[in-house]
Amino acid sequence: MTENSQKIQTNALYVNLDRGVATLNLSEAYYNDIYSLINSDELLDIVKLYLGSRNPDYDDDAFDNATPEEYVEVLKKILINDGSAYDNYDPKEILASIEALYSFYRSLLRVSVINYSNSKIAGNEFKMIDTHLNELVRKLYRVIEEKLQGFTNRTYRQVNAATNASMLVQQHDWPIPEGYEELRDIDFINTVMLRPPMMMHTKSNKREGVFSAVEENPIKRFHGQKGHWYCYPAKIGESLAYIYFNVDYLVNGIALSNLFELASPEDVEGQKPDLILLFGLEKTEGMVSHYYLDKKNQIWVGEVPYTDKTTYFGYMKKMCLTLHNLHQINNGRLPIHGSMLKIRFTNGKEKNVVFFGDSGAGKSESIEALQEIADDKIVDMETIFDDMGSFTIGDDGKLYAQGTETGAFVRLDDLSSAVAFNNMDRGVYLNPERQNARVIIPADTYEHVVEHHPVDMWLYANNYSDEVGIHRFDTEDDAKKVFIAGKRKALGTTDEVGMSSTFFANPFGPVQEQEKTQPIIDKVFNNLFNAGVYVGEIYTHLGNDKSKDALKESAQELLDVLMNN
Known part of the structure; x- marks a missing residue:
């Protein structure tokens, strides 16, 4: 697959197959029923990515070699019981492809995003909206599946069909120092909803090296865009940290909610942070992680480069703690x-x-x-x-x-079975199949x-x-x-x-x-x-x-x- 065939970026949908992440902005796209869902540009985009991921040398099923438009058109016909859906394709072949498409989409970390400022949605409403989306995707899949197999299921699995997490985001007015203006448009996370247990995967599973000081403020290299970066405002001990992360590090950003207290809007509004972390900068000095003390504004600023290596959650956690510890040392602790x-x-x-x-x-x-x-x-x-x-x-x-x-970020091997099983349903699991597998539990x-x-x-x-x-x-x-x-x-x-x-x-x-x-x-x-x-x-x-x-x-x-x- 080419790089372009692994990515989708529209106002409503962002997908990066290389990093295994997807965001769906429900303030830009909302679905009332399965018909609006199947007619959506977002579903067509997912089908395009799925078909682009198939290898024609090995996947010779005719339906997987259809165009994305033909593929979706067949699904629509099945939905309304139009028999012409089977003129060119065998129902068993279509069903096998639908199962593969469903698994393909659910293999991603999928996070819905709802803008608080646009809709004034309260916490409970945003959860209901995300739950409704999950129900719609499950329903669409099951209706098509049962029509193709010719009978209803006897066992139903209530998997997280659409998303495994949701974020309510908003803008905040805080005293942005001179030189930090590029941060102004980046949305802050207001509330996070997880659907645990969550199994997430990253390209790297080990941390290397020691973070070092630099003479130039990394903020000069930040040029992030709204929707492609988010800020997780965290309370780390008594330090207030604004953790800005590239959306390709969504695994890390979502996992933070099981580790550090998410600061409330009252904690953030009008408040200068003690720490700022820029996670996923595409241009950093030497492509390694650094920190800088902005003495004028009394802010510790950290940077972590955009590399496969830094996808390991240990980089996120330890850079946050390094900045906090430096702040503590400065305060005599x-x-x-x-x-x-x-x-x-x-x-x-x-x-x-x-x-x-x-x-x-x-x-x-x-x-x-x-x-x-x-x-x-x-x-x-x-x-x-x-x-x-x-x-x-x-x-x-x-x-x-x-x-x-x-929360606690621990190796699965270190947990006794009692501790592991008692907390399993609340955990965020990182690379559970690999050496140094980790879980983050509250x-x-x-x-x-x-x-x-x-x-x-x-x-x-x-x-x-x-x-x-x-x-x-x-x-x-x-x-x-x-x-x-x-x-x-x-x-x-x-x-x-x-x-x-x-x-x-x-x-x-x-x-x-x-x-x-x-x-x-x-x-x-x-x-x-x-x-x-x-x-x-x-x-x-x-x-x-x-x-x-x-x-x-x-x-x-x-x-x-x-x-x-």
Whole structure:
């Protein structure tokens, strides 16, 4: 297929087969019944793409070699019981083609878009409109299918025939700084409706490299068009982020709604963001990801280039968190690469535990192991943050932790069956058939995530040592050496393999701003040791022992310490 035969771009419909995405603007095209649907330009365009995807050397069915216009005309005749539909084509052949067309369309990520400003549609109405569209497409398919097969179905599957998500979008008036005028016409996402579980696919399934600073503001290279770019306004911790994404990255943009709190119109109207991300720029310096501090306007600006590699959701998530972490460091807070749990035990004790370490060190695995061996000793285990949080010292002089994400982006292999199945129907699944398959599941409310949570224990996830159990550091200096060195044995979730070392186990902010981060680290460790907080490490063994037997022993020791201290 040529590039042109893989794309459709009209006011109502956008499809890019190469990226597996489609948007249907229901403010531009609306269908009252199956007759208006079958007569629409949009259906004809989908048929054109489908027929263009067939290989005539192997697909020799006559109906798949019809012109798009002839193809749709036959469907219309079938719909009104016109027998001439079968003059040139066998009903079985037509049915096989219809099934293939239906599967072809449903293989795309399909998102309806409704403009709030044009129609003043309320949240419930926009959901009803999208639901109506799904019902129409299902009905049209079934009517034609049953007429062709000559009998009614005995089993009906209520699949998402038209769309698997919908977006209500609108314009906002916000103080656009000089030089950022190109952003003015880009629609903000007001509300998102997902139809989970969603199975989505991207060309890449691994993140590479470290984001670096540039001397020129990436905004100078932004020339996005309304309808081809959208803005997901996110609340990342206490940072307000305007995440602009190219429509070809629709998988990433939609998946954000299971990870970061979508800012309300009241949060956005009249508000300058702390962070701006331009995701999918076609011209970037060196075609790699960068960030820039606009000191005049106090905005961190990130850019991610338009490449097949950056389709992996990790680029979207980690660039957002990098910008947030840089903003936190500037405000004297310490970004933490890890997970935090609030655990309530049957003996009445409650502990807040932070697991710390770089990708693949065993943070989530340690939590799973603790859940498995705790059995009935744990009443409740609540996730405060799953991947990135911050430590801050409050006005009372005590240290507190805050989260960033309302969802969790985790490897399917890391989930216990109980956790996986309990959340399966709410998840957004990314490349589930491939290595490093991921799922994004909602985890907590935004209000709870950004609360100030006290810290009772802070553990470094050590996946390279031969020791078993947990170990408490005797001195502040001993602890800092391990945490700052950030050692781990890389497991292939990024482009690294073997032993590696990352400053403060966090390549998303602290690595880029080591000089600014070091005094904050010193202040935090001093506070924790003066307060007698347990600072130590848990030996996960995951760099050497995939069986997780040693990890369970370590988790048992952790459980004993938490319940008896």
